[in-house]
Amino acid sequence: MLSVDYFKQTFEFIPGSNIPLYAQLASYIKIQIQASIFKPGDKMIAEQDLCGILKVSRTTIRQSMNRLVDEGLLVRYRGKGSFIADQKLRRNINYMYNFTENIRDSGAVPSSIVLENKVCQASPLINEKLHLPRGNDRVFFLSRLRCADNEPLIIEKTYIPYYLCEGIETIDFSGASLYQTLSNRYSLNLFHAVETIEAVIISGDNEKKLKCKGRMPGYKIQRISYLESGYIFEYTTSVTRADKCIFRLDLYKNANSVKHNVDFERKLQV
Numbered sequence: 001m002l003s004v005d006y007f008k009q010t011f012e013f014i015p016g017s018n019i020p021l022y023a024q025l026a027s028y029i030k031i032q033i034q035a036s037i038f039k040p041g042d043k044m045i046a047e048q049d050l051c052g053i054l055k056v057s058r059t060t061i062r063q064s065m066n067r068l069v070d071e072g073l074l075v076r077y078r079g080k081g082s083f084i085a086d087q088k089l090r091r092n093i094n095y096m097y098n099f100t101e102n103i104r105d106s107g108a109v110p111s112s113i114v115l116e117n118k119v120c121q122a123s124p125l126i127n128e129k130l131h132l133p134r135g136n137d138r139v140f141f142l143s144r145l146r147c148a149d150n151e152p153l154i155i156e157k158t159y160i161p162y163y164l165c166e167g168i169e170t171i172d173f174s175g176a177s178l179y180q181t182l183s184n185r186y187s188l189n190l191f192h193a194v195e196t197i198e199a200v201i202i203s204g205d206n207e208k209k210l211k212c213k214g215r216m217p218g219y220k221i222q223r224i225s226y227l228e229s230g231y232i233f234e235y236t237t238s239v240t241r242a243d244k245c246i247f248r249l250d251l252y253k254n255a256n257s258v259k260h261n262v263d264f265e266r267k268l269q270v
Contacts, residue, residue, distance in 0.1 A: 002038060002045050007053055021056055022063035029064070033073055033084060044074060044082040072246055086243070099146050099154070100177065108148035114174045115155075115209075116143040119162050126159050129224060129235040138162040142173055145209055152210050154240040164188060164233055182233075191228040197221050197247065206239050217242040 011028050013021055032038040045053070047061045054061075065082060068074040075085040103110035122132055122139045130139065139159045146154040158178065160168070165186050173181075182188040202210060202218040210218075218241050225234035 002042050004045060004049065004053060007045065007050075011054075013054070013056075020063075022060045022067065025050075025054070025061070025064040026067040029068060030071070030073060038084050040084050040086045042084045044084065046081060103148045109150075111147045111150060112174050113145040113147065113152075114142070114172070115145055116141060117169055117173065119169050122159070126235060130159060130161055130232050132161055136161065136163045140165055140168050142178065144173060153244050154238050155206055155209055156236060156238040158234060158236040160234050188227060188233050190225050190234075193223050193225040193234075195221055195223045199242075200239070202239060202241065210239070210241055212241060219245060219247075 011025070013024055017024065019027075029038065044065070047058060047065065050056075050061045051058050065074060069076060069082075073085055074082050076082050100110045118141055119138055120141055122130065122137045126132075126139060127137055132139075138161075140162050142156075142158045142160075144156050144158075145152050146156060160182070162168075165182065165188065168181065168186070171181055179190060182190075198220045200218050200220045201215050202212050203215050206212075206218075207215060218239055221236075221238045221240070223234070223236045223238075224232055225236070227233050
């Protein structure tokens with residue numbers, strides 16, 4: 001269980017703040033989790049004890065805990081209490097996602113292990129996905145294991161028409177950003193992408209690489225990316241563990257609001 005004394009020594013509400021008390025407490029706990037002071041599996045101090053320590057109502061404490069549960073930072077077990085949850089990769093699927101930034105925002109250290117980096121002939125499937133022109137059927141293939149704090153989260157396989165990025169196979173993508181390289185060196189800027197997300201059971205080689213404890217559920221994500229001109233320049237498939245990833249989608253009653261929101265977010269990212 002987390003230390004009552006630590007709470008007393010390190011947290012106090014900000015008097016006169018416009019931020020509600022429950023939000024102040026939730027923010028404090030979130031920062032402790034991101035700083036690895038509160039660790040996955042640690043038992044949260046009981047709500048009634050927090051009421052006594054902080055001199056606030058049970059409603060305030062419950063609102064704070066509910067927010068942390070909704071964000072995936074706490075998990076409740078009936079009869080046992082609340083515990084710090086294993087951290088998950090959180091993706092807002094309304095806008096373009098950047099693995100490195102996403103992992104850093106979660107408080108972890110991102111890294112990549114290059115599994116394959118080569119130029120090869122496109123298979124009929126890849127040829128179809130990329131709409132390769134006749135006579136230009138070679139592709140750059142990059143396979144990476146994406147990690148957070150050295151723990152494997154995602155296996156990514158990316159295909160890019162080689163005539164658009166000749167020489168890219170010489171770059172070490174264990175540290176370099178693929179999208180930054182495409183933008184800075186080849187003037188290929190991601191404008192629009194279409195993703196499909198499918199529930200799968202992770203098995204075989206993927207199971208080993210992702211260090212799954214037996215066959216377990218996961219997500220298979222396929223992405224086709226477009227330049228502003230409308231040309232396809234990337235096809236990527238990835239597999240991630242379901243216990244390590246949460247997807248978020250903002251929903252609106254009015255369909256026009258959804259389109260506006262997505263377009264706005266894209267402009268921010270491009």
